[in-house]
Amino acid sequence: MERKEQTERFKKGSANLAKIDGVGGQAVIDSLAGVGEDVGKYIIEFAFGDIYGRDALNFQQREMITITSLLSQGDTEPQLEVHINAALNVGLTQSEIVEIFIQCIPYVGFPKVLNALFVAQKVFDKQDN
Amino acid sequence: MERKEQTERFKKGSANLAKIDGVGGQAVIDSLAGVGEDVGKYIIEFAFGDIYGRDALNFQQREMITITSLLSQGDTEPQLEVHINAALNVGLTQSEIVEIFIQCIPYVGFPKVLNALFVAQKVFDKQDN
Amino acid sequence: MERKEQTERFKKGSANLAKIDGVGGQAVIDSLAGVGEDVGKYIIEFAFGDIYGRDALNFQQREMITITSLLSQGDTEPQLEVHINAALNVGLTQSEIVEIFIQCIPYVGFPKVLNALFVAQKVFDKQDN
Amino acid sequence: MERKEQTERFKKGSANLAKIDGVGGQAVIDSLAGVGEDVGKYIIEFAFGDIYGRDALNFQQREMITITSLLSQGDTEPQLEVHINAALNVGLTQSEIVEIFIQCIPYVGFPKVLNALFVAQKVFDKQDN
Amino acid sequence: MERKEQTERFKKGSANLAKIDGVGGQAVIDSLAGVGEDVGKYIIEFAFGDIYGRDALNFQQREMITITSLLSQGDTEPQLEVHINAALNVGLTQSEIVEIFIQCIPYVGFPKVLNALFVAQKVFDKQDN
Amino acid sequence: MERKEQTERFKKGSANLAKIDGVGGQAVIDSLAGVGEDVGKYIIEFAFGDIYGRDALNFQQREMITITSLLSQGDTEPQLEVHINAALNVGLTQSEIVEIFIQCIPYVGFPKVLNALFVAQKVFDKQDN
Numbered sequence: 073m074e075r076k077e078q079t080e081r082f083k084k085g086s087a088n089l090a091k092i093d094g095v096g097g098q099a100v101i102d103s104l105a106g107v108g109e110d111v112g113k114y115i116i117e118f119a120f121g122d123i124y125g126r127d128a129l130n131f132q133q134r135e136m137i138t139i140t141s142l143l144s145q146g147d148t149e150p151q152l153e154v155h156i157n158a159a160l161n162v163g164l165t166q167s168e169i170v171e172i173f174i175q176c177i178p179y180v181g182f183p184k185v186l187n188a189l190f191v192a193q194k195v196f197d198k199q200d201n
Numbered sequence: 202m203e204r205k206e207q208t209e210r211f212k213k214g215s216a217n218l219a220k221i222d223g224v225g226g227q228a229v230i231d232s233l234a235g236v237g238e239d240v241g242k243y244i245i246e247f248a249f250g251d252i253y254g255r256d257a258l259n260f261q262q263r264e265m266i267t268i269t270s271l272l273s274q275g276d277t278e279p280q281l282e283v284h285i286n287a288a289l290n291v292g293l294t295q296s297e298i299v300e301i302f303i304q305c306i307p308y309v310g311f312p313k314v315l316n317a318l319f320v321a322q323k324v325f326d327k328q329d330n
Numbered sequence: 331m332e333r334k335e336q337t338e339r340f341k342k343g344s345a346n347l348a349k350i351d352g353v354g355g356q357a358v359i360d361s362l363a364g365v366g367e368d369v370g371k372y373i374i375e376f377a378f379g380d381i382y383g384r385d386a387l388n389f390q391q392r393e394m395i396t397i398t399s400l401l402s403q404g405d406t407e408p409q410l411e412v413h414i415n416a417a418l419n420v421g422l423t424q425s426e427i428v429e430i431f432i433q434c435i436p437y438v439g440f441p442k443v444l445n446a447l448f449v450a451q452k453v454f455d456k457q458d459n
Numbered sequence: 460m461e462r463k464e465q466t467e468r469f470k471k472g473s474a475n476l477a478k479i480d481g482v483g484g485q486a487v488i489d490s491l492a493g494v495g496e497d498v499g500k501y502i503i504e505f506a507f508g509d510i511y512g513r514d515a516l517n518f519q520q521r522e523m524i525t526i527t528s529l530l531s532q533g534d535t536e537p538q539l540e541v542h543i544n545a546a547l548n549v550g551l552t553q554s555e556i557v558e559i560f561i562q563c564i565p566y567v568g569f570p571k572v573l574n575a576l577f578v579a580q581k582v583f584d585k586q587d588n
Numbered sequence: 589m590e591r592k593e594q595t596e597r598f599k600k601g602s603a604n605l606a607k608i609d610g611v612g613g614q615a616v617i618d619s620l621a622g623v624g625e626d627v628g629k630y631i632i633e634f635a636f637g638d639i640y641g642r643d644a645l646n647f648q649q650r651e652m653i654t655i656t657s658l659l660s661q662g663d664t665e666p667q668l669e670v671h672i673n674a675a676l677n678v679g680l681t682q683s684e685i686v687e688i689f690i691q692c693i694p695y696v697g698f699p700k701v702l703n704a705l706f707v708a709q710k711v712f713d714k715q716d717n
Numbered sequence: 718m719e720r721k722e723q724t725e726r727f728k729k730g731s732a733n734l735a736k737i738d739g740v741g742g743q744a745v746i747d748s749l750a751g752v753g754e755d756v757g758k759y760i761i762e763f764a765f766g767d768i769y770g771r772d773a774l775n776f777q778q779r780e781m782i783t784i785t786s787l788l789s790q791g792d793t794e795p796q797l798e799v800h801i802n803a804a805l806n807v808g809l810t811q812s813e814i815v816e817i818f819i820q821c822i823p824y825v826g827f828p829k830v831l832n833a834l835f836v837a838q839k840v841f842d843k844q845d846n
Contacts, residue, residue, distance in 0.1 A: 100702070103706075104702075104705065106709055106712075107682070107686050107705050107708055107709045107712060108686065108689075108690075108702070108705040108709075110690065110771075111689075111690060111693070111698070111701065111702070111705060114693065114698075114767065115307070115698055118307065118759075118763050119307035119698060122759065122763070123303060123304060123306060123307055124304075126300065126755075128296050128297060128300040129297065129300045129301070133265065134304050136262065136265060136266065137265065137266075137269045137301055137304045137305065138304065138308060140266045140269040140270050140273070141269050141270075141272075141273040141304075141308040141309060142308060143270075144269070144270040144273035144274045145273045145274065145308070145309060145662070145699070146403070146404060146405035146662060146663065147404065147405040147662035147663040147699075147700070147703065148699045148700075148703075150702070151308075151698075151699040151702065166365070167257050168257055168258065170365050170366065171255065171257040171258045172258070172266055173366075173369075174255065174366075174368065175252060175253075175258060175266045175267065175270075176266065176270050176568075177252060177369070177372065177568070178244070178247065178252055178568055179267060179270040179271060179280075179568045179570060180270060180274060180567070180568045181563075181564070181565055181566045181567045181568040182372075182373055182377060182409075182565050182566065183400060183405075183406045183409040184405070185369065186358070186362075186366070186369070186409065187405065187406075187408070189362065189365055189366040189369060190361075192365055193364055193365045193366075196365060232577075233573075233576065235580055235583075236553070236557050236576050236579055237560075237573070237576040239384075240560075240561060240564070240569070240572065240573070240576060243380065243564065243569075244569055247372075247376050247380070248569060251372065271570060274533070275533060275534065275790070275791060275792035276533035276534040276570075276571070276574065276792040277570045277571075279573070279574070280569075280573065295752070299752050299753065302753075302756075303753075303755065305697075306697070306756070306759065307697055307698050308698065309696070309697045310692075310693070310694055310695045310696045310697040311694050311695065311756070311759075311760055311764060311796075312695060312790070312796040313792070313793075314756065315745070315749075315753070315756070315795070315796065316792065316793075318749065318752055318753040318756060319748075319795075321752055322751055322752045322753075325751075325752060373565070376565065377565035381561060381562060381564060381565055382562075384558065384561065386554050386555055387555065387558045387562065391523065392562050394520065394523060394524065395523065395559055395562045395563065396562065396566060398524045398527040398531070399527050399530070399531040399563050399566040399567060401528075402527070402531035402532045403531045403532065403566070403567060404661070404662060405662065409566075424623070425515050426516065428623050428624065429513065429515040429516045430516070430524055431624075431627075432510060432513065432624075432626065432627060433510060433511075433521050433525065433528075434524065434826075435510060435627070435630065436502070436505065436506035436510055436826055436827050437525060437528040437529060437538075437827065437828060438528060438532060438825070438826045439821075439822070439823055439824045439826040440627070440630075440631055440635060440667075440823050440824065441658060441661075441663075441664045441667040442663070442664075443627065444616070444624070444666070444667065445663065445664075447620065447623055447624040447627060448619075450623055451622055451623045451624075454622075454623060487831070490835075491831075491834065493838055493841075494811070494815050494834050494837055494841060495818075495819075495831070495834040495838075497642075497819065498818075498819060498830065498831070498834060501634075501638065501822065501827075502827055505630075505634050506827060509630065509634070513626075532828070533791060533792065534791035534792040534828075534829070534832065535828045535829075535832075537831070537832070537835075538827075538828040538831065631823070634823065635823035639819060639820060639822060640820075642816065642819065644812050644813055645813065645816045645817070645820060649781065650820050652781060652782065653781065653782075653785045653817055653820045653821065654820065654824060656782045656785040657785050657786075657788075657789040657820075657821050657824040657825060659786075660785070660786040660789035660790045661789045661790065661825060667824075683773050684774065687771065687773040688782055690768060690771065691768060691769075691774065691783065691786075692782065692786050693768060694760070694763065694764035694768055695783060695786040695787060695790070695796075696786060696790060
């Protein structure tokens, strides 16, 4: 994996991934070791290196945007689970996460919001126990 | 229009709509006077009365979520225009709005982000001139 | 839960929910007791109180529209299950429900229609046994 | 265009298209004469021949489903215009069409419903004048 | 099933289905025997008879397009599984399939690509063992 | 713009962009000069540098995948226009592009395919005249 270590973007992305997603993010990268190793690299370099590391918005705001985007496009349950955990990691509260989903009701309707709430419930239950 | 005036939810929603969307929001409601008068009422009562008026998130955060949701589902150009204006009204800066869209790139890809940026450019140009 | 009891909209919505969705609808509301209690309230007040209770279309037509909307946007399997049951409750037949899905083929393609048909098969099997 | 005339499905589809969409449907087929002639043939044979001609639902119900499906998936403004006209042709009223869109609010949110209402307004204005 | 046998389109579609999807495709058709028998017929006649049998693109190119379309619209996991198998059947390699998904990253973002990669991993694992 | 020149990824991406999209691609980048300059940089570095430059698929296959992905997600008319031009640039024929869209009918339905065909018609008309 020498190639990965050599870029600044990969180092910066790995650090951001660890700070934001904790173990959940690294688990996604590890799960890509088979078919999608390069995709794992792009997630680290581009998503967490180039994008998350930008100024103008902090990690809490970025996770607020990320879970909203995942909810609104649908069919992203595994990603929502990772990023609800990430949202908690960077300091958003359970109430704020639920409130983010409630704010989406007028714009996407109830079904996608219910789907996201049930993922949140699952994440919160694990955290609380 | 007597019926409308009588509910607390409608009053609260109208006040929130004025604070958040300014003239753009009222223009949407007015444009519904023909076929969709009741839809205008629901937008005021439910979206702006019930949802925007809740605690836990402020108007800036709610607009951050709203423009993310609109961008992520696509086919919402007129609504994006209204809510980019609303985002500016409640104090988000042009740079923050662009940054919200940039944060969506890893989650929805470039096309939807480009569409949103071109709407933002149009709104910013009007505001700056 | 005093607050809930007090609105006319909540009473009307609860009555509609019971008539339309039967036990399945109440189960969704109950499942929201943890993280999404307010969302359950909005579903009852807004969806079932304000919208389902309107004139111009009857409950059969409203469920025809609802299952079409759920199929067409995708990622709504749990909601489709509830509303296929609701469609049967308000008097649509199994053949009509299948036919609604078939009418969608030219507009959304086969994959979303297949997904909906497999949910319908599951609901019909439970009902027939 | 001899090949087209020869199938029963094409004849049946053409008859259904004329009954349902009137001039608007034929205009779509004609507009495909250049790049998408075969697509026009499939619309007639498959959509209007195979599907619209089935029993179990009448044309009013089929157009109710079609405009719901178009609204719910988004990015279908030209098709919505054709099928709002078709819905009127087969006997749905302006009020019923608006009510179909209102029933979708809890399931897709306000933006897609607003988009459909503005298309309806345009179609109704042409019809009324 | 006499009616089915009688059309040329059904025969041609069945032959194409067998060549492309192998056992997986027939399993989908068989699973529709209950509620969606006619849908199975349309898949064979229209999708595999009319469309897959056209000139201008070969089966490899058609499966490249199909799995891209399924990935890009989302909520199509069972269909992706069938068509990743089909893609392998008609001669696309595992590396090419992964590369097709990677090409989609800039256009749909990482979540939908990850979903497709995990389906591919599952299909490849079965094939390799 | 010194920063841009300095990366290998940017150089490689710019070369690929020129080869693939011709003037249309550069026009998109230029149009981002105001609000979305960094987005233009990411399109060049990530989309055209990292992704288009990979082995395993050639530019013709990559454009086949790209226009399929754009059609299938919807609300991408300006991007479709750029990439239909790009598809022609890298050697796909008008017939092949139309055939790619036809292959999508069973998977996304007619409306999104019609939208793409009308964009193609516009691009082909410009090219032919």
